Amino acid sequence: MKKMKTIKIKKPKYLDAKNLFEDAMGYARKEASKISGIRNKNKMIYSKEKARINLMGEYIINKLDIYITSFPVVSELDQFQKESLASLIQLKEFKRELGYLYKLNTVIKTLKKKNLASIKRSDKPEAVRRIFYGRVLSLKKDVLRSVEKLNEIGKKLREIPEIKLIPSVIVAGFPNSGKTTLLKRVTGSEPEIAAYPFTTKKIELGYFTDKYKEVQVIDTPGLLDRKEEERNLIERKAVNALTNLEGIILFVIDLSEASFSLEEQKKLLDEMKKLEKKIIVALNKEDLASKEQIDKAKELFKEFDFILTGEQDKELKEKLIEKMS
Known part of the structure; x- marks a missing residue:
C-alpha cells in the first residue's frame, strides 16, 4: 500500500531541561562506578574521571542534538509551511534561539574534547573533571532559558496541521x-x-x-x-x-x-x-x-x-x- 503524500512540518520535541545537568552528572557517576578490573589505583582513578567527563558531556550533547534537530529547517519549507510558521511565531526569534542553543551545545562539545585531552597529561584527573563540570554548569542558566523559549515555540509549531x-x-x-x-x-x-x-x-x-x-x-x-x-x-x-x-x-x-x-x-x-x-x-x-x-x-x-x-x-x-x- 502506497504511503499517502502530505504537506507536513516537523513536530519539535519537548525537552524538560530543568534537571538535565544534574541527571547527566548522576548518569556519569553511576556508569563510571561500574569500571573495574584495573589494579593500579591511579589508573583506576584516571579511568573513572575520564569516563565521567565523557559520559556527562555526551549525555547533555545527545539530548540537545536530538532536540535541536527536531525543529524544522525554515529554508527547506514550502510556501504554505513558511507562512504557517510566520503566522504563529517570530521567525527571527526562532532562528536566533535555535542558533544560540546550537552554539551552547558546540561549546560543551569543545569543552569535552579539550578536557579529555587535558586529563591525559594531568596527574590530578579529579581536578580536571571538576573544572570540566564547573565550566559546563556555568552554561546551565543560558541553556535553560533558551530551551524554555524553544519549548514555547515548539508548542505553537505543533498546531500546524498535516x-x-x-x-x-x-x-x-x-x-x-x-x-x-x-x-x-x-x-x-x-x-x-x-x-x-x-x-x-x-x-x-x-x-x-x-x-x-x-x-x-x-x-x-x-x-x-x-x-x-x-x-x-x-x-x-x-x-x-x-x-x-x-x-x-x-x-x-x-x-x-x-x-x-x-x-x-x-x-x-x-x-x-x-x-x-x-x-x-x-x-x-x-x-x-x-x-x-x-x-x-x-x-x-x-x-x-x-x-x-x-x-x-x-x-x-x-x-x-x-x-x-
Whole structure:
C-alpha cells in the first residue's frame, strides 16, 4: 500500500531541561562506578574521571542534538509551511534561539574534547573533571532559558496541521458565518464551536468519502474585507491556506446578516476570484433569514455556483464532488 503524500512540518520535541545537568552528572557517576578490573589505583582513578567527563558531556550533547534537530529547517519549507510558521511565531526569534542553543551545545562539545585531552597529561584527573563540570554548569542558566523559549515555540509549531495531498475543499467566509458547523455536517468531525466571531483560530480538518476516495475539507479562520497589512495573525492563516493550498473554495454566506451585510460578504467573495480557483457559494443560516434576505442573496450571487445549505448535506457533497472533477 502506497504511503499517502502530505504537506507536513516537523513536530519539535519537548525537552524538560530543568534537571538535565544534574541527571547527566548522576548518569556519569553511576556508569563510571561500574569500571573495574584495573589494579593500579591511579589508573583506576584516571579511568573513572575520564569516563565521567565523557559520559556527562555526551549525555547533555545527545539530548540537545536530538532536540535541536527536531525543529524544522525554515529554508527547506514550502510556501504554505513558511507562512504557517510566520503566522504563529517570530521567525527571527526562532532562528536566533535555535542558533544560540546550537552554539551552547558546540561549546560543551569543545569543552569535552579539550578536557579529555587535558586529563591525559594531568596527574590530578579529579581536578580536571571538576573544572570540566564547573565550566559546563556555568552554561546551565543560558541553556535553560533558551530551551524554555524553544519549548514555547515548539508548542505553537505543533498546531500546524498535516495537509493530505488529496482532492480538497477550502472553506472560507466572514467570522461567525457558520463555516465550522457546516464542516461538522459535511464531514462528521467534531471541531470546537462557539457563538462569537473568530471562534476558529486555526485550520481545522475534516474528511468525507466519495466512492472510496477521500475528500479533505479545510476549515479556515474567518476573514474580514480589509487590506492585507491590516489583517491579524488569525486571518493570515486563512489567506495562507486559500493562496497556497490546492483545492476548490466553498465560500459560506451568512444569509441572516447577523454580523455582516450581504453586500460586505459579496465584496470579500469578489476578492476570492483573484485566486483563480473554482468557487461554490454556500448560502447558510437559511432558517435565520427572512424571505427577502434569501431572495436578495440569490440575485446578488447569481453569477456564482451556489446552494442553499439548509439540510441538503447530500446535495452539497455532490456539488462539491462535481466541482472538483
